[in-house]
Amino acid sequence: MSLRIGILMGGRSAEREVSLKSGRAVYDALVAKGYEVKTIDISAELPARIKEARVEIVFVALHGPLGEDGTIQGVLDLLNIPYTGSGVLASALAMDKVATKRILLSEGLPTPRFAEYRRPEDEEEILELAETVWAEFAGTLVVKPPGQGSSLGMTIVRNQGEVVGALRTVFQFGDRALVEEFIPGIEVTVPLLGNRSPRVLPMIEIISETGLYDYQSKYTPGLSHHIIPPRISDEAQAEIARLAVRTFELLGCRGLARVDFILSEDGRPYILELNTIPGLTPVSLFPDSAKAAGIDMSQLAETLLVLAQEHYMEAGGFVD
Ligand SMILES: Nc1ncnc2c1ncn2[C@@H]1O[C@H](COP(=O)(O)OP(=O)(O)O)[C@@H](O)[C@H]1O
Ligand SMILES: [Mg+2]
Numbered sequence: 001m002s003l004r005i006g007i008l009m010g011g012r013s014a015e016r017e018v019s020l021k022s023g024r025a026v027y028d029a030l031v032a033k034g035y036e037v038k039t040i041d042i043s044a045e046l047p048a049r050i051k052e053a054r055v056e057i058v059f060v061a062l063h064g065p066l067g068e069d070g071t072i073q074g075v076l077d078l079l080n081i082p083y084t085g086s087g088v089l090a091s092a093l094a095m096d097k098v099a100t101k102r103i104l105l106s107e108g109l110p111t112p113r114f115a116e117y118r119r120p121e122d123e124e125e126i127l128e129l130a131e132t133v134w135a136e137f138a139g140t141l142v143v144k145p146p147g148q149g150s151s152l153g154m155t156i157v158r159n160q161g162e163v164v165g166a167l168r169t170v171f172q173f174g175d176r177a178l179v180e181e182f183i184p185g186i187e188v189t190v191p192l193l194g195n196r197s198p199r200v201l202p203m204i205e206i207i208s209e210t211g212l213y214d215y216q217s218k219y220t221p222g223l224s225h226h227i228i229p230p231r232i233s234d235e236a237q238a239e240i241a242r243l244a245v246r247t248f249e250l251l252g253c254r255g256l257a258r259v260d261f262i263l264s265e266d267g268r269p270y271i272l273e274l275n276t277i278p279g280l281t282p283v284s285l286f287p288d289s290a291k292a293a294g295i296d297m298s299q300l301a302e303t304l305l306v307l308a309q310e311h312y313m314e315a316g317g318f319v320d
Helices: 016-031 046-053 071-079 088-095 097-106 123-137 160-171 215-219 234-251 285-292 297-314
Strands: 004-009 036-041 057-060 114-118 141-144 155-157 176-181 185-194 204-208 224-227 255-264 269-275
Touching (some): 004 046, 016 036, 046 071, 057 071, 057 297, 071 088, 088 097, 088 269, 097 114, 097 269, 114 123, 123 141, 123 176, 141 160, 155 160, 185 234, 185 285, 185 297, 204 285, 234 255, 255 285, 255 297
Parallel strands (some): 004 036, 004 057
Antiparallel strands (some): 114 176, 141 155, 141 176, 185 204, 255 269
């Protein structure tokens, strides 16, 4: 492929810094292969910037709202430029953890029990809501914003006193709270690569030094460890791989995705979420898994561009 490639990175989401690192890793990987590559830090005048750069294909290295949620994908559809990863609908569905879970449940796929709550009007109602949440999920529960990544705004609540604080935190990120039952167990993530019937790359068990795979442990080298293959039975691995592919297909993803799981102590897999643009930084899970499969970062970036082009051609020169 000898096309001019644009990498969209940065943006306005809380994951801007991660995106800049993912974009940089992709840039280095493609330049190493001799490609003509431009980086574009997205801003309000995005369509003009993309046109100006005269790129023929776009690598989307954005994470979080306004990058991974279908908005940029819609802009690129309008400009009729092929791009890496999922289209508008899959991106939007996967970015919303509540929407994802509803779809999983509609097909009988396992995901932790949950409820969605709206931000109350005033302080007194927050206290009431905390009571309701505790009554429904007493024990250990997780409170997270439905539309963020990188564990931003998330709290694992261990006693009743922590519920109010967790709700206040989550409502700083928006007016919806996803409350989920906490599943103790082994955390496993599954990278997928391909358009239809994606290839399952080596799955990874994640352990965190802090006991929580949060923003800090995700992006500070040494605070989390990737174990390939995970220390779980062959049957559990096969079941998790099957569920990951079902989730990818159910949401209508393409190119790449990473599905996060918890394998409970009694051996049952639960799907937490699907990431349509998983981190691509040098310490991220996806590139690590690809490496274990003998695919280096340059080959990975190139494969994603080829998949983007294949989809574009199949769609008759129009995306989505
Ligand atoms: N219901 C749950 N049970 C156990 N651990 C959870 C649960 N939800 C989240 N976690 C932990 O928090 C991390 C981040 O949650 P996740 O739903 O994957 O959101 P994101 O990665 O988008 O922030 C997970 O990787 C896992 O370590
Ligand atoms: Mg996750």
